[in-house]
Amino acid sequence: YHALIQILSSPSNVQQLATSTQKVFVQAAVKVFAAASEAKVVKKAELEGCLYTLQLNLPIFLQSVDVEVVERAFTALELLRSLQLLTGGSAAVPGLVGLGDEDDSDEEDDGKGGATSGDLLGLGGDTPASAKAALPEITTTSTSNATKS
Numbered sequence: 001y002h003a004l005i006q007i008l009s010s011p012s013n014v015q016q017l018a019t020s021t022q023k024v025f026v027q028a029a030v031k032v033f034a035a036a037s038e039a040k041v042v043k044k045a046e047l048e049g050c051l052y053t054l055q056l057n058l059p060i061f062l063q064s065v066d067v068e069v070v071e072r073a074f075t076a077l078e079l080l081r082s083l084q085l086l087t088g089g090s091a092a093v094p095g096l097v098g099l100g101d102e103d104d105s106d107e108e109d110d111g112k113g114g115a116t117s118g119d120l121l122g123l124g125g126d127t128p129a130s131a132k133a134a135l136p137e138i139t140t141t142s143t144s145n146a147t148k149s
Helices: 002-009 019-038 044-061 067-082 129-134
Strands: none
Touching: 002 019, 002 044, 019 044, 019 067, 044 067
16 A cells, blocks of 8 residues: 555656646545555554655645645645644645744734734724834825905
8 A cells, every 4th residue: 555655646756747647646645545544454554654655745746736636635635634644744735824833923913903803904994003104204284275355
């Protein structure tokens, strides 16, 4: 099983293939792992090798130009992650940050709500202090056109 998953998911073998073939290979690798986990004769070490190979190779398919390849790789990774079968952080999706891992050092939280309390675009009516500093000061003068009689 492990050797078959390696062949199906190895980027060096699959990158030269058409994306229509890549999506089939990604799906097949997951099905082979499912069959391996169901088989009674497969040892724990082989299952761990299968998981390690999937954890190592599937994130590479997330960078594909074909949306189905990306979707199948992402779904497989998230399925394995939700079953708590993946170890370590190497299966993280490139470019995405977990909810607990966010570092919003660019945003200022003034306690008035804003983007962190449901106003996703920060359109709560108040201009953030950083934006106010960037705006030029506009002064208006009132002119009266009253005619004297």
